[in-house]
Amino acid sequence: MKFVKAILSILVTAFLIWALETKFGDIPAIGVFLNPSTGFWQNAESKNILPTENLKLTDLQDEVTIRYDENRIPHIFAKNDHDLYYAQGYVTARDRLWQMDIQTRSAAGRLAEVVGAKALEIDRYHRRMGMVYGAENGLKGIMKDPKTKIMVTAYTEGVNSYIHGLAPKDYPLEFKLLDYAPEEWKPINCIFLLKLMSETLAGGSDQFAMTNNLRLFGPAAVNELFPDYPFNESPIIPVGTKWDFKPLPIPKPSADYVARMTENIKPREKVDGIGSNNWAITGSKSATGYPILANDPHLNLTFPAIWYQIQLSSPTVNVNGVSLPGAPCVIIGYNQKISWGVTNVDADVLDWYQVKFKDKSKNEYWYNNKWNTVKKRIEVIKILGAQPETDTVLYTHHGPVVYETAVKKPKDDFENIPVGDALRWIAHDESNEFLCFYNLNRGKNYTDYREALTHFTAPAQNFIFASNDNDIAITPNGKFPLKFKEQGKYIMDGSDPANDWHGWIPAEQNPTVKNPSRGFVSSANQSSTDPTYPYYINWRFEQYYRGKRINDRLSAMQKATVDSMRIMQSDNYSILAQDVLSTMLKYIDPTKLSEDQVKALTIIKKWDKHYVANSIGASIFDSWWYNFYNLVWGDKFKVKGTYLKYPSYDETEKLLLTDPGSKWFDNTKTPLKETCGDMLSHSFYTAVDELVQKHGKPGEKWQWGQVKETFINHMANLPGFGTGKFIAGGKGGVINALRNNNGPSWRMVVQMGPTVKGYGVFPGGESGNPGSFFYQNMFNTWKDGKLNELLFLNSADETSGRIKSTLKLEKK
Structure with a gap:
């Protein structure tokens, strides 16, 4: 009997050891996860950080000094630009590696590799939308310019330097929960972040729905209910602004479009865009006599936060603001000469085209009165615990046919994607947005601002600007297709060249205003211009409510301060x-x-x-x-x-x-x-x-x-790693456009002057580690509508009581 009990004990023990070391479905191997040497215990971080730290790293050219303030925000001082962006990659990966990895996987259609078949449809969708194709083209543009090539390459080296130094016990918590290891960072990963932003801000479409509206109700009713200019409007470029350029000839509408809008079409069987605010006032409205700029882009709110605060300094630049984890440069911020911010334009840069294939083989399609060869792109999607899936995506000269048959399209998902149509999307084109931010980071005046914008393609943004020269400006900016009016409001006939994009609106003719007489510029995603602007950008924009309230308040404002701007960012008036x-x-x-x-x-x-x-x-x-x-x-x-x-x-x-x-x-x-x-x-x-x-x-x-329900979840919706529901005001149609888990992702106010001062906060913290004090230490400041004064150091040796630690990087 004792012998039997002993055998049973051994078997039970062996089973428990096996069970603890084995992953079951989405549940990690519990023994591995709880291991005190390598498991989640290793992710606990103290609020008290080391006062000094020294590291020797490969690929550095010289010494880099990184000063950390009380919010664990890095202030990087390098002796050359290569090392500056290398260090940016290194410290961003140290704080946000899993976020960088999972966002890249999402854009690249590679989530199923780590979470299994449940992510297969979203992976297939991103592959079929041409996200990888667009990133490959974007990388070509970035690598053609020596400055951005150095920047992206150095950033990649810095990320990989951090990854190579990790032992499994050091992996961020989410890697342990999902039981996979970080992989080498590649330059294209930086581009995926831009494509993900293009998908968020310029990847939606009403064309399928509007085409159905046209078929069901006819052109008269559709023109009545869906006009090209709204009943109420307070446009970004003030009404009456004169256009000091000779516009290009406007393309003529295609015969197909004219027919659809004049014939009786027999019946046959988008969520509001992402909102943001920005504005700037001239010195005449400011208590200091210098401009003040404010920006609060509204995006989905997550932990870790979308943004990463950072200061970047080298002999060519000294800039402060926020970056996107996984991409170099400061995206929204200021230096000691200029400041800038962005809101979404919502330009029509995504169109659908009906495709007529020659036969079931779908090897040829009809365009310009002849059969043309279909290009086929093979996408291999790896799936955790299953065989890889091979998907063939058809491409016409317009772009990918996202779902060529109803069978390929998921039954209840992607409702706005039509079947059998090709996608023409600006995000597929070769571009170099990083050069825009590289130049803005170093900008000194209005001329530099305007030159920088010529390099920005997508997603189109309202770039607001203020300078110490007492200039303010705003430009709805991007690479805008030259179209006939309403081109792209409905799905178009893909066989007619008259429906193609007809070139581009010249960058210098993008709508802009500098130092308007009213003393301010602003945007809240409303119409870019009044109807006198000669080019077609889109037929619909966000509604005028936020823009009207901003303009009303700024019109009445005098002797404004930073606090005036801060309070206005939390305005809840409807x-x-x-x-x-x-x-x-x-x-x-x-x-x-x-x-x-x-x-x-x-x-x-x-x-x-x-x-x-x-x-x-x-x-x-x-x-x-x-x-x-x-x-x-x-x-x-x-x-x-x-x-x-x-x-x-x-x-x-x-x-x-x-x-x-x-x-x-x-x-x-x-x-x-x-x-x-x-x-x-x-x-x-x-x-x-x-x-x-x-x-x-x-x-x-x-x-x-x-x-109303207001909450911030972890990016992977991990229970306990978000805020839960919290009490807050705000609404989509008011300046404080906080709704559910979407709202002000970064609030910033910059006071220009002899010493430029910035103030800002995002919901969360610098660290992506849920076990860190700095994971959400700034959340309450954000929730209460307050701002942190942003520390701007002029040199690595400048003393400040706010500096809590120093990291020195040296070449190995």
Whole structure:
């Protein structure tokens, strides 16, 4: 019996050892993960960091000094540019290696290699969208210029120097959880970061939905509900700006386009863009007599943060701001002469073309009255725990046919991608955006700013500028295709050369304004210009609400300070509510309301139109407008099996204020003929009833900060590594455009002057390690709407009480 027990004990022990060393599905090998020598324990970091550290590294040309401040932000001082970008790569990898790796894998369509078949469709999508193809072309452009070639090569060497020095126990926590090792960094990985940003900011399309709208409703209705210029607008370039250039001839619309917009087309069966704000005021509006610039790009909020703060100094540059982990240079920031920031333009630089193949082999397609050869690109997708999958992507001269058959397209994903159409996308073209930032980082004046922008292709950005010369400017900038009006609003006939892009708008003719008489420049993703601009950039932009509020506040502002700008970045006032609330209230009959509805009506009548966290009125209005909007359009534009685009808030507001008798207010699903008043009454009842059902009687639980969900997750959605839900104000249509997990990813204010001072914060911290104090140490500062003063050192030897440690790199 004792012998049997001993055998059983040995077997159980052996099983436990095997189980602890074995990975089951997504669960890491527990024994390996918990190993005190190599497991997650090794990722714990103290708040107290070493005061000095010295490292000898290969590929360095000279000594580099890196000073770390109290927020663990590196200030790099190198004796040449090679070592500067080498050090940037090294310290960024030290803090954000897993983030760099996983973002690169996502863009390159290589997630399935580390997480298995569940990522296969997103990998296949990125391969089929031509992300790798575009990155390969981008790398060609960057490597042609000696400055950017040195920069990207040195950055890559620095990243690899850090990777080569890692033992498994030193791997970032996520590598241990997912049970894979970091791989060598390649120059193309830096380009993948740009392509990922292009996908985020310029990778969406309404063309499939708009084409379905045209087929279902016809051109007259579509032109009425989806106009080329909105009812309300406060454009980026001030109305009345004169264009001091002779425009190129505008291409003539294709015969196919003319026919579609004039014939009766028989019926047949995008989420709002990413928002950001920036503005700059002249010295005449500033308390110091020098310009002030502010920027807060709105992106998806994650831990680790999208941005990485850094100062870069060499004999050719001294610049401070934020970079993208995985890419060299400062992307948004300032030096001691100029400052700059960006918001998204939302230019139409992605178009779809119908393809006619000769036969089922799909080896040839019809274009320009002849058959042309289809190019085939073989994509091999490796899958963890399974055999690799080989995918063949067809390319016409326009670009990839993302899904040539419905069978290839996932059933419930990528709704805005049409089947059988080729993609023409600016992100596929050869370009060198890094040269733009290389030059901006070293810029001294307006001329340097304008020259730098000529190198920027995509995603198109509103580049705002301020200088110590007391100049301010803004330029909606990128490489814009030369098109006929509305070209790309709908899917186009890919066989007709008249539908091709017809060249490019000259960079010097991109819309721009310098030192306007009103004393400020600004953007919030609204229309770039008024209708007098001779070229077509797009038919739709973000709606005017944020831009209008910014312009109203800046128009009235005098003797502004950094704090004026900081407070304005957290402004929660709703222009939409200002426009429509008084009209909406006129249609509500208090005698027909329930007790809860009467209370809600009393509250909203007193609401100050601010989306602050403790506002109950904000919750009522938001729910009311949402229900009204969907009640008006849902019966017409929610068609099962057909992807359609709803009319905008702007168009809905126009009908409410100017045409309450419009036929569009009738619900086509009922035998009655509903009016605007019916829609407003029913939507008010529904809004209040929903709030009662979800949050109880009107009271504290109706406060906006509790009703809306605000959170920041870990990039891999690892439980416990994000913030969880937190109370905050803000809304997509107000300056403080914080909604769910999307919002101000970096807030910055720069005061120009004899000594330029910057202030900024992002939600999170410099470290990507959840076990570090510096993983989210700046989150509360960001959440409270405050800014950190950014430390700008003029030399490696400059003393500052904020410096907490020094890292010296020497060549081995």
